[in-house]
Amino acid sequence: MPNLHRLARAELPEDPAELAGFLVGKLVVRQAPEGNCEGSCSGRIVETEAYLPGDAACHAFRGRTPRNASLFLPRGHAYVYVAYGTAMMLNVSAGPPGIGAGVLLRALQPVDGIDVMQIRRGNVPLRDLARGPGRLAAALAIGRALDGIDLCADGPLFLADDLTPPGDVGRSVRIGITRDADRPLRFYQRGSRFLSGPRWLNR
DNA sequence: TTGACGATATACT
């Protein structure tokens, strides 16, 4: 997979909602330690959600804590947390420096290293490999160890441009939240079959 | 949120 242009921080929109839309159609690349190509894989982002400052659903809403500290890093850093005591969630820090906002990566269209993702996820159908934030993190072997890393740097996990341009990007309310649940801050690639959520949200 | 399960639908030998 040649021609991988890593996303530079300056390319990322400063506005969290803009960033969420911008990320749809981009690539997330997972590199195994020691340059071991065996465990490397990547996928095209097809679904994201923005969590803004002042947003009751945002983990930074009640201020900075050891757990959510990564949300306050300059945009483009990883914020990884555990949901439901079992599922890992991968976010991209967003917004102006020190503000505390993020973009949740919700679904991926597997691109490279499908075999290794298959191993990590069990032999589920290709469609379910990274459909849903928890599954996405599992497919990429995301753990707390990756919390706080720079996604714009050459490391174990980074963002890159995809060859094929983003198609129509749809917008809807976010999934699985109770507070501030009616704001249209979910972004998805229209027509993708790798989306999570009920069908009526993916119009 | 995910995995399991039953019902349903589409596909193909």
Next chain:
DNA sequence: GTATATCGTCAAA
């Protein structure tokens, strides 16, 4: 008719 895929519901952590 058997296999594979999609959909809604339900329980668990």
